[in-house]
Structure formats: structure tokens, C-alpha cells
Amino acid sequence: MRVWYRNNRSAVAGAAFVLPALAVIGVFFLYPALMSFRYSFTNWNGISPDFDYVGWDNFRYVLQSPQFKQLIWNTLFLIGLYVPVLNIISMLLAVLIYDVRRFAGMYKVIIYLPNIFSMVVVGIIWKVIYNPVFGPVALVLEKLGKESWAQDWLGQTATVMPAMSLSIVWYSVGFYLMIYLGGLSTIPPDIYESASIEGITWFQRLRYLTFPLLSHAITINIVVSAIGILTIFDLPFVLTGGGPGFASQTMAISIYIYAFKSMQQGSAMALAVILTLVTTAITLGLLRLLNRREAAHE
Amino acid sequence: MNKVRGEGRLQKPQVATNVILALVALFYLLPLWYALNNAFKYAESISVQPFWLTKHSFTFENIARAYEQLHFKTAFFNSALILALSLLLLVTLGSLAAYGVILPNNRAIRRLYTFFVALISVPPQITIVPLLLLLKRLDLVNSFLGVAFVYAGMYLPFVIFLYAGFMRSIPKEIVESASIDGCGPLKTYIHIYMPLLKTITGIVLVIRGVSIWNDLLVPLIVLNKNAMFTLPLQLYIFSSSKVGQWDLVFGGTVLVCLPITVFFLAFQKSFVKGVMAGSLKG
Numbered sequence: 287m288r289v290w291y292r293n294n295r296s297a298v299a300g301a302a303f304v305l306p307a308l309a310v311i312g313v314f315f316l317y318p319a320l321m322s323f324r325y326s327f328t329n330w331n332g333i334s335p336d337f338d339y340v341g342w343d344n345f346r347y348v349l350q351s352p353q354f355k356q357l358i359w360n361t362l363f364l365i366g367l368y369v370p371v372l373n374i375i376s377m378l379l380a381v382l383i384y385d386v387r388r389f390a391g392m393y394k395v396i397i398y399l400p401n402i403f404s405m406v407v408v409g410i411i412w413k414v415i416y417n418p419v420f421g422p423v424a425l426v427l428e429k430l431g432k433e434s435w436a437q438d439w440l441g442q443t444a445t446v447m448p449a450m451s452l453s454i455v456w457y458s459v460g461f462y463l464m465i466y467l468g469g470l471s472t473i474p475p476d477i478y479e480s481a482s483i484e485g486i487t488w489f490q491r492l493r494y495l496t497f498p499l500l501s502h503a504i505t506i507n508i509v510v511s512a513i514g515i516l517t518i519f520d521l522p523f524v525l526t527g528g529g530p531g532f533a534s535q536t537m538a539i540s541i542y543i544y545a546f547k548s549m550q551q552g553s554a555m556a557l558a559v560i561l562t563l564v565t566t567a568i569t570l571g572l573l574r575l576l577n578r579r580e581a582a583h584e
Numbered sequence: 585m586n587k588v589r590g591e592g593r594l595q596k597p598q599v600a601t602n603v604i605l606a607l608v609a610l611f612y613l614l615p616l617w618y619a620l621n622n623a624f625k626y627a628e629s630i631s632v633q634p635f636w637l638t639k640h641s642f643t644f645e646n647i648a649r650a651y652e653q654l655h656f657k658t659a660f661f662n663s664a665l666i667l668a669l670s671l672l673l674l675v676t677l678g679s680l681a682a683y684g685v686i687l688p689n690n691r692a693i694r695r696l697y698t699f700f701v702a703l704i705s706v707p708p709q710i711t712i713v714p715l716l717l718l719l720k721r722l723d724l725v726n727s728f729l730g731v732a733f734v735y736a737g738m739y740l741p742f743v744i745f746l747y748a749g750f751m752r753s754i755p756k757e758i759v760e761s762a763s764i765d766g767c768g769p770l771k772t773y774i775h776i777y778m779p780l781l782k783t784i785t786g787i788v789l790v791i792r793g794v795s796i797w798n799d800l801l802v803p804l805i806v807l808n809k810n811a812m813f814t815l816p817l818q819l820y821i822f823s824s825s826k827v828g829q830w831d832l833v834f835g836g837t838v839l840v841c842l843p844i845t846v847f848f849l850a851f852q853k854s855f856v857k858g859v860m861a862g863s864l865k866g
Contacts, residue, residue, distance in 0.1 A: 296687045299769040303684030304693055307677040307740050311703070314715070314737030319706065321714035332713055379608065382601050389602065395852060396609045398859070399616065402848045404798035404816040407837050410823050411619045414830060422618060422634045456612070464859050517707040520800040524820060541709050546805070551713050558710045569705050 319562075322555040332551035344556035351553075353532035357540055360447060364515045364536070365568070368451050373507055376459050380466035381496060394467070398460035405457065409524025412453040416440045440526055443533040450525055450534050457521060458514070462507050469503030470496070505576040509569055516565050537561045623647060623838035627831040646835030654818045654836050655810070660843065662728070663797060663814040669732035670739075670796050671789055677736065678743030678788065679781065683773045685744070686751045697748065703741040711737075712805055719806060726809050734802050739792050750784045751777060787858040790851075797844060815840050 326344050330337035348354060383393050400408055415421050418438040427436045439449040477499070481491055497504075519538040522528070528535035528543065535543075537557065545554035614635075621637045622630050629641035650656075685697045715734065716725070724730030754777065762772050778785070803817040813821070819840045823833050848855055 296769060297690045297693070300684040300687040300690075300693050303680045303687070303769075303773075304696065305684075307681035307744060308696070310673065310677060310733060310736045311700070311740050313718070314733045315703065315706075315708075315711055315740075316737075318711035318714035318718055322710050325714060332717065379605075382605055386598060386601050386605065389605070393605045393609055394856060396612050398856065399612060399848075401859075402794060402844050402855075403841055404800065404819070406798075406800050406816045406820045406823075407619075407841055410819070410833060410837050411615050414833070415615060415618070420631055420830070425631075425634060456615070461859070464856070513705055513707075517709060519709070520798075520816075523800070524823075538707070538709050541712070542801075545713050555710075555713050558707075558712070561707055562710045565705060565707050 322558050326552065326555040326559045329552055331549070332545070340552070344552040345560070347550075348553050348556045348560070353535060353540070356532045357535055357537060360534065360536060361516070361564075363447055364451065365512060368454065368515055369508060369511050371451075372455050372458060372462060372511055373504070375455065376462035376507070377466050377500070377504070379459065380463050380470055381492060383463070384467065384470045394463070397463055400457045401460045405520035406524050408453065408457050409521050412456075413440065413525055416449055440534075441530055443530060446526060446530065446534045450522055453525060454515070454518065454521055458511070462511060465507055465510075466500065466503050469500045473499045501576075501579065505573070508576060509572050512568055512572060513565055516561065516568070537564075619834050619837055622830065623834040625831065625834075627829070630830055630834075646831045647839055650822070650832055650835035650839050653832070654815075654822050654839065655813070656815075656818075656839060658811060659813055659815045659818040662812055663816075665728050666731050666735075666803075666814060667793060667797050669728055670735040671793055673732055673736040674739055674743050674792055675785055675788055678740055679747045679778065679785070680773065681740070682744045682747030682751055683769075683777060685748050687769060697744070700741045701745050704745060708738050708801075716805060726807055726812055728812070731802055731806050734806060735792075735796050735799075738802075739795075743788050743792065746788060747781065747784060750781060754780055783858075786854060790855055790858040794844070815843075 325337070327339055327341060328337040329340045329343075379393075379397065383390050386393070415423060416439040418424055418436055418441070423439075424433075424436040427433060437445055439445045473496075477495060478491070481495055486494070516536075517538050518536065519542065522534060522536055523539055523542070526534040528539040538561070541554050541557050541561065544550045544557060618634060622634060623646055624637060624643060625633075625641045625646075626643050629638075633641065681700075685693055719725045719727075719730050719734075722730070724733065758776060758780075759772055762776050767775065798816055799814075800816045800820055803814045804820075807813060807817065819836055822836050826832050826836075
């Protein structure tokens with residue numbers, strides 16, 4: 287009887303403790319998220335109390351809009367190029383920093399530094415760096431006698447995505463570097479010690495020891511960076527605003543523009559629903575794929 | 585281990601590694617130095633001498649003018665108030681909910697926890713349009729509390745996940761001996777768990793604090809009164825209206841970076857450690 291009372295009491299207490307957080311998440315996250323799913327099938331304009339169900343019209347409109355192809359292309363570009371490049375760079379830097387004895391702390395802090403600043407700050411700085419007339423890149427090229435190489439990096443359809451990605455990589459590497467360093471620090475030192483006695487090369491060590499031992503950190507980073515790049519808003523918004531035209535529009539920017547610039551709330555929510563489904567699908571897909579690979583290594 | 589690394593064969597790669605890393609560090613410092621040194625320069629000197637500062641070109645005027653035009657003092661206090669309210673909600677509600685989850689209790693709450701964790705990967709963009717209507721109905725538009733609730737809804741799943749993970753690692757014996765001493769669940773939470781979880785609270789404060797302090801999207805959507813704007817929002821508006829006036833833009837940028845830089849330098853060690861520990865769990 288007393289045991290039953292204790293268990294029951296802690297269940298009641300548990301429910302009471304969870305309740306406030308559940309209420310806040312429910313009201314300010316879950317409810318609006320579910321409403322987006324519902325409203326994406328209506329012609330609701332975001333303000334008026336009246337609306338009609340319009341079936342798949344919003345989705346059809348978004349999918350058939352001229353910028354949707356560009357949006358898909360940009361998303362594929364970021365997932366297919368940004369995610370691997372970012373992870374390779376962060377991992378290599380982590381391996382290098384792990385190897386140096388002096389200055390390791392300094393390198394860590396410097397590379398992490400952009401992360402403490404607002405993406406607004408980072409966007410402004412890179413916008414000036416890329417400025418074709420005034421920016422330092424243009425100036426250096428001029429000094430080298432290569433004026434013709436100077437481009438309006440952010441103003442041209444052909445260069446805007448790589449230029450934008452470079453600044454996002456510059457910003458994000460520090461964060462992923464930290465996770466890889468955290469992963470490296472969990473590797474028992476005697477593994478490396480005995481390997482160095484065996485006389486293996488640096489590349490062999492990377493390929494046969496570090497990679498497999500880091501597989502968990504790699505999984506985390508690939509999933510987190512994929513979600514991160516799909517939902518990133520502030521930095522591209524400040525840097526390009528999605529332009530020129532739709533050339534650098536990401537899903538997150540496109541949703542914002544539909545909702546608050548062109549006032550097409552239905553389209554905004556339809557695209558937000560698509561983004562949520564894509565993010566979930568990619569997260570689950572990557573997790574399955576990577577878990578299988580992780581298991582194969584064990 | 586250090587001994588092995590220090591031995592002859594590995595000495596040479598050390599030099600090469602340091603050269604590579606120094607170049608990378610330069611690639612990181614140059615853009616920041618570019619903004620920093622130009623914030624203290626007359627507009628005419630910026631285009632000619634973008635990378636160094638001389639006595640001749642030095643001025644404090646950009647900073648002073650940007651301070652005025654950014655409404656820096658107001659924006660700083662707005663940002664600070666939003667930060668304090670949001671973190672208070674996140675830490676109290678988050679740790680309490682995590683404690684509720686780890687208490688020996690029924691399956692329903694465990695299921696709820698799985699659901700919380702799944703919410704971490706839902707993009708916040710899905711909420712924005714209905715959220716605005718909701719805030720209007722609750723009279724929370726142009727309200728710092730409204731902004732704080734939005735952040736709480738967005739980040740609580742992550743915070744609960746973080747707390748629950750670490751609470752599970754606290755030995756059951758400590759809790760049992762407390763309950764024998766007559767501590768109820770709430771008392772155990774306040775007197776046993778929270779003091780033991782100071783590090784986690786620190787991680788939550790740092791990781792979520794930085795993202796809230798620097799965020800643009802939520803204030804951009806929820807606030808529309810100039811007097812309530814936060815630092816990133818003011819800077820965004822300021823820099824878009826001053827295109828070409830780089831002296832002012834850099835002045836404003838450096839000014840906005842100042843508080844967080846001071847904070848970072850003061851708590852550098854725990855900051856980096858916190859990010860590492862937090863991201864490993866997250």
C-alpha cells in the first residue's frame with residue numbers, strides 16, 4: 287500500500303512538474319505549428335477571422351511558382367555541397383588542432399569567435415567584403431593588377447550561392463569544430479600511443495583510427511548541420527535577402543517573404559509545411575543511413 | 585602521451601600543422617579586424633587603407649554617432665530584458681519539467697518526453713504566421729513577455745532534453761536518502777538536484793543566451809515599435825538605411841559586438857567548455 291502510494295505520488299508530482307513547460311510549448315509552439323498545417327489548406331490572410339478551405343491550391347501555387355525550381359536547386363546545393371564541405375573542414379581542423387600542443391586553445395577560440403556574434407553582424411561584414419567597388423577583395427585584386435577578376439559576387443546569379451555559402455561556412459565551422467574536438471577528447475590516448483609505436487602514417491591514422499572512432503560525432507554533426515542549413519534565416523537574409531531575384535533564396539527566406547512582404551499567408555504556410563516535412567524526412571533518412579554506417583564500424 | 589608526441593619523428597609535422605592553422609586563424613581574424621579597425625576611421629581613409637589604422641585617420645566619431653542613431657542604450661536594455669525573461673522561463677520550466685520526466689512515474693509522461701525530444705528538429709518557421717495572430721489575441725504583440733514566451737516555446741524541448749540527460753546520471757542513492765530524510769519531490773528538486781546541476785544551468789544560459797541575444801527573426805516579426813527593438817534588429821535596420829556610409833555601419837557593428845565580446849572574454853573557458861558539453865548532448 288505504501289509502495290503504491292509512493293509511486294502514485296511521484297507520478298502525480300511528475301505530471302504537475304511537466305505541466306507548466308508543456309503549457310508553454312503547447313500554446314506558443316505546438317498550437318501555431320498545427321494551425322499552420324490547417325491554414326495551409328485555406329485562403330486565410332493572417333488577419334481576418336473568415337476563411338475558406340481551398341484544398342491543395344496553396345501547395346499547387348507554391349510548387350508551380352517560378353522561383354520554386356530555384357528554391358529546390360538552392361536547397362540541394364546547400365545540402366549536397368555545404369554539409370559535406372563544412373563537415374570535412376571542421377573535422378580536419380579538429381584533427382589538426384588536436385595534434386598541436388601549444389596554441390591549441392588560441393586556435394579554438396579564434397575559429398569559434400564568429401559564433402558569439404549575431405548573424406546580422408556577420409552578414410554586414412561579408413556584404414562589405416564582397417562589395418565589388420569598395421570591398422577589400424576588389425581592392426586586393428586591383429593591387430595585384432587583376433581588376434578583371436573582381437566580381438559583384440553577391441549580385442550575380444552565378445556567384446551568389448558559392449559566395450553566400452563561403453560566409454556561412456566561415457561562420458559555422460567553429461561550432462562543428464567544437465563537437466569534433468569533444469569527440470576526439472573521448473578517444474583513449476593509449477590507442478594513438480600504440481598506433482604510433484606500430485609506426486603508421488598520419489593518413490593511416492586518420493583513415494583507420496580517427497574516422498571510425500569519431501563516427502558518433504560525425505553523425506551528430508551531419509544531422510545538426512543539415513537541419514541548420516535548411517532553417518537558416520538571419521545570415522542569408524542580411525547578406526542577400528534572397529537576391530538577386532530568387533537566386534539565393536532559401537526556404538526560410540522564401541517563407542518570410544511570402545508571409546510578410548507579399549502577404550500571401552497561405553503560400554507561406556504551405557511552404558513552411560513543405561519545409562517541415564523535408565527537414566523531418568532528411569533528419570530521419572540521415573539518422574537511419576548514418577546509424578547503419580556507425581553500426582557497421584562497430 | 586605528450587611524451588610520445590614530443591619525440592623527434594613527430595616534430596616536423598608540428599611545424600606544418602601550426603603553419604596551416606595560423607593561416608586559418610588569419611582567415612578568421614582578417615574580416616573581424618577589417619570591421620574593427622574601420623570603425624575607428626574616417627570614411628575617406630577606409631577605401632584607401634582598409635587594413636590598418638594610423639594616428640592620422642583615427643576617429644571616435646563613428647562610434648559616437650552610431651551610438652545615438654542605433655538608440656544603443658534603449659536597444660541594449662530591451663535586449664537584456666528579453667534575455668533575462670526568456671532565460672528565467674527556460675531554466676525554471678525546463679529543469680522542472682525534466683525533473684518531472686525522470687521521477688519514477690507512469691508511462692504517459694515518458695511518452696510525452698519522447699515527443700518533446702522529437703520537437704527539437706521541427707523548424708520554428710512553421711509557427712510564425714499563426715503565432716502572430718495568437719500573440720495579438722493574447723495582447724502580447726509589442727511585449728517583451730510575448731517575445732520571451734516565443735523563445736521559451738521554441739527552446740524548451742532542447743532544454744528539457746539537456747536537463748533530463750544529466751539528471752538521469754545523478755545516483756539514485758542520493759535521492760533515496762533525501763526522501764528517507766523526509767524531503768518531498770519538490771524539496772529534493774530544489775535542494776538536491778538544482779545545486780548539483782549548476783554546470784548544466786550554466787550551459788543552458790550560455791548556449792541559449794547567446795542565440796537569444798543575437799536573434800533577428802523573432803524580434804523582426806513580433807516587435808514593431810522602434811522603442812522596443814533589440815540590438816540585432818536595430819543594427820539590421822540601421823545598416824540597411826546607411827548603405828555606402830561604411831564608417832557608420834562599421835561603428836554600429838562594433839558597438840553591437842561589444843557587450844557579448846566582453847562577456848566572452850570574461851568567461852572564455854567555461855564558455856567553450858559549455859558549448860562542447862552542451863553540443864555533445866544536444
